[in-house]
Amino acid sequence: MEKVEYYFREISRIPRGSYNEKAICDYVENFAKERNIKYVRDKMHNIVLFKEATEGYEEHETVMLEGHMDMVCEKNNDSNHDFSKDPIELIEEDGFLHANKTTLGADDGVGVCYMLALLDDESLKHPALECVFTVQEEVGLNGAMGLDKSILKAKKMIGLDRGKEKIITVSCSGGRRAVVEKELSYLKNESPCYQLYVGGLQGGHSGGVIHLERGNANMIMTRVYYHLSLNNIEFLLGSFKGGLKDNAIPRECVSVFASNDDFKKIKEVVLKVENDLKEELKESDKHIFVRLEKVDSLNEVISVKESQDLISMMYLMPNGFMHKSFKMDLTNVSLNMGVVEMNEKFNIYFSIRSPMESAKDELSNKLSLIASMFKAKYVLDNNYPGWNYDESSKLRKQYVDFVKETEGITLKEEGTHSGLETGIFKGALQDLDIITLGPDMFDIHTPDERLNMNSFYKCYQRLIHFLERL
Numbered sequence: 316m317e318k319v320e321y322y323f324r325e326i327s328r329i330p331r332g333s334y335n336e337k338a339i340c341d342y343v344e345n346f347a348k349e350r351n352i353k354y355v356r357d358k359m360h361n362i363v364l365f366k367e368a369t370e371g372y373e374e375h376e377t378v379m380l381e382g383h384m385d386m387v388c389e390k391n392n393d394s395n396h397d398f399s400k401d402p403i404e405l406i407e408e409d410g411f412l413h414a415n416k417t418t419l420g421a422d423d424g425v426g427v428c429y430m431l432a433l434l435d436d437e438s439l440k441h442p443a444l445e446c447v448f449t450v451q452e453e454v455g456l457n458g459a460m461g462l463d464k465s466i467l468k469a470k471k472m473i474g475l476d477r478g479k480e481k482i483i484t485v486s487c488s489g490g491r492r493a494v495v496e497k498e499l500s501y502l503k504n505e506s507p508c509y510q511l512y513v514g515g516l517q518g519g520h521s522g523g524v525i526h527l528e529r530g531n532a533n534m535i536m537t538r539v540y541y542h543l544s545l546n547n548i549e550f551l552l553g554s555f556k557g558g559l560k561d562n563a564i565p566r567e568c569v570s571v572f573a574s575n576d577d578f579k580k581i582k583e584v585v586l587k588v589e590n591d592l593k594e595e596l597k598e599s600d601k602h603i604f605v606r607l608e609k610v611d612s613l614n615e616v617i618s619v620k621e622s623q624d625l626i627s628m629m630y631l632m633p634n635g636f637m638h639k640s641f642k643m644d645l646t647n648v649s650l651n652m653g654v655v656e657m658n659e660k661f662n663i664y665f666s667i668r669s670p671m672e673s674a675k676d677e678l679s680n681k682l683s684l685i686a687s688m689f690k691a692k693y694v695l696d697n698n699y700p701g702w703n704y705d706e707s708s709k710l711r712k713q714y715v716d717f718v719k720e721t722e723g724i725t726l727k728e729e730g731t732h733s734g735l736e737t738g739i740f741k742g743a744l745q746d747l748d749i750i751t752l753g754p755d756m757f758d759i760h761t762p763d764e765r766l767n768m769n770s771f772y773k774c775y776q777r778l779i780h781f782l783e784r785l
Contacts, residue, residue: 318435319775320768322428323412327420328402332388335399336360336450336458339384339427343448346431360384360450361462366434368443375442378785379469379747380433381736382426382476383452383459387760391416394762413765421766422759423452426475429775433782441782445469452476452736455492456699459739470746471710471785473778474737477751480770484751485711486643486730487738488522489701491667491675492561495632495682496660497625497691501615506551506573509581510610511539513557515602518566521651521666522733525564526636530592530600532568533557533655533663537629539588539605540570544623546584548576551616552625554657561653561664568655573616582607625661628689632663633681638674643704646732648674650682661691668732670701699734700742702749710748717781752778 331339340360347354353365368375388398394416396404404415413419430446433439445467449458477484513532536557543550550572557568574581589605596603616622629652637648647669654664667678675698683693705711715726737749754770757763 317772319428319432319772322431323424324405326424326427327405330399330401331384331386331420332398333385333451333454336384340448340450343384343431346434350435352434355466357462359458359461361458362448363462363466364430364434364446364448366444366446369440372440372442375785376471377443377445377469378441378782379445379447379467379472379740380430381447381449381472381474381740382423382430383449383736384423384427385450385453385458386420386422386424387418387453389418389760389762391762407768410768411765412768412771414762416762418760418762419764419766421756421764423476425753425756425766425771429475429778432775433779439779439783441779442785449736455697456734456736456739459736460697460699464740464743467744470748472737472740472747472749474735474749474751475753477731477735477737477753479753480755480774481724481727483711483714483726483728484731484735484737485728486645486670486704487702487735488668488670488732489672489675489699489738489742490734491679491698492696493665493667493679493682494694494696495628495663495665495686495691496694497628497686497689499617499657499659499661500621501617504551504553504573504613504616506575507578508553508571508573508610508613509578510608511536511570511572511585512606513539513568513603514566514606515604516564516566516600518564520733521562521564521649521653522668522731525649525651525668525732526639526646528599528636529564530596530603531634531652532565533652534629534634535592535603535605536568536570537626539585540572540626541630542584542588543581544626546580548574548581548584549619550574550622551619552622552657553613553616555655555661556657558652558654558664561666562651563653564651565653571610571613572622573613578609624689628685628691629655629663631685633678637678640730643730645730647671648678649732650678668734670703670738672700700738702735702738702741704730705748708748708750710750713784714750714781717784718777721780722777
């Protein structure tokens with residue numbers, strides 16, 4: 316077994332879901348202590364290992380390697396796996412490594428074991444290395460944002476959390492999480508009640524598929540209510556629940572309302588909106604449906620005026636694909652009304668994406684202005700920078716030329732509308748020149764996740780030989 320595979324199997328024994336990275340950080344720390352490698356560990360459990368340049372490379376520029384230690388914890392319904400304590404059960408077959416009914420954690424276990432294997436091999440030649448192991452990447456890039464960047468001196472960075480064997484990522488989006496909050500005043504309900512259910516939508520990650528303009532269940536529900544208002548139908552909202560995560564396009568939305576208007580008239584409006592949507596979304600979400608049914612009475616609702624204000628506010632709010640980069644043929648600006656919840660307050664959660672701070676600011680300004688018009692509050696939850704395409708990147712040219720020369724492969728360059736830790740580091744270290752490297756893996760974040768082992772070995776060899784060139 317090659318050393319790089321050994322370390323992948325070793326870290327797979329350690330539970331390392333997001334927010335549960337102490338044990339894997341302990342492992343990396345002990346690894347450093349045993350080899351007398353200088354390191355810095357912070358309170359979040361980010362850890363950075365510093366290895367001196369090998370003989371003859373003392374004058375070469377320091378290189379940063381970076382990956383995250385946490386993994387997404389998903390499993391099949393028939394799995395009894397406990398991610399808080401159980402090791403990942405690895406299965407290798409047909410040239411692929413996968414797990415038994417769970418996520419594999421190749422995202423980003425690959426980056427972690429690449430760094431460990433490299434640091435453990437005294438035969439390799441390389442410049443001084445800063446190996447950065449972060450936490451909480453999968454839940455908002457929190458570790459990278461929280462790390463003290465002043466301890467890093469490198470001007471060159473190889474990100475080990477993105478890319479495929481024949482693809483190099485060259486840009487990523489910045490992001491912003493925001494919430495619009497509005498206080499509610501409930502009153503006793505004495506009117507008949509109805510439930511609206513929007514479903515049949517595909518959804519998807521807002522960073523990956525927002526440009527496909529799939530239906531957003533929250534916005535569709537808002538449209539149904541707004542058209543009820545246009546037809547002079549009064550309603551009193553009792554509940555509104557749509558979406559699961561701010562960065563996922565919501566597939567479903569359920570809302571209950573009270574109304575004294577004629578049920579037949581209400582149904583006609585709902586059916587008209589449903590038919591319009593089926594025509595509009597027949598290419599992107601052909602299975603959409605809007606279901607209306609009578610339900611048991613609600614105890615509490617909000618007033619007609621407050622209900623109409625909420626719906627009008629959401630109806631005015633921008634959502635979805637906004638602009639693209641023609642240079643990269645890539646979505647450049649978007650926002651997603653990911654979650655809507657109605658409890659003591661009415662909360663609307665957004666994910667705003669762009670590599671440009673000015674574009675994120677403009678969308679924030681619009682949301683804040685609209686919210687203020689309806690006496691709601693706009694709150695910024697977090698903000699992380701993007702990584703714009705650098706036309707003059709020397710490191711990228713070196714890497715692309717190296718792969719072409721040694722492997723005969725012409726790497727494809729691509730950007731992503733998702734947020735990456737590379738953006739965090741670029742935002743903090745303006746002079747950083749960045750490339751990404753990684754093997755072929757498939758269906759990440761699902762129990763079908765699998766790693767191509769030939770690609771896994773090949774990309775590790777590519778990494779160590781490229782470092783020798785630097």
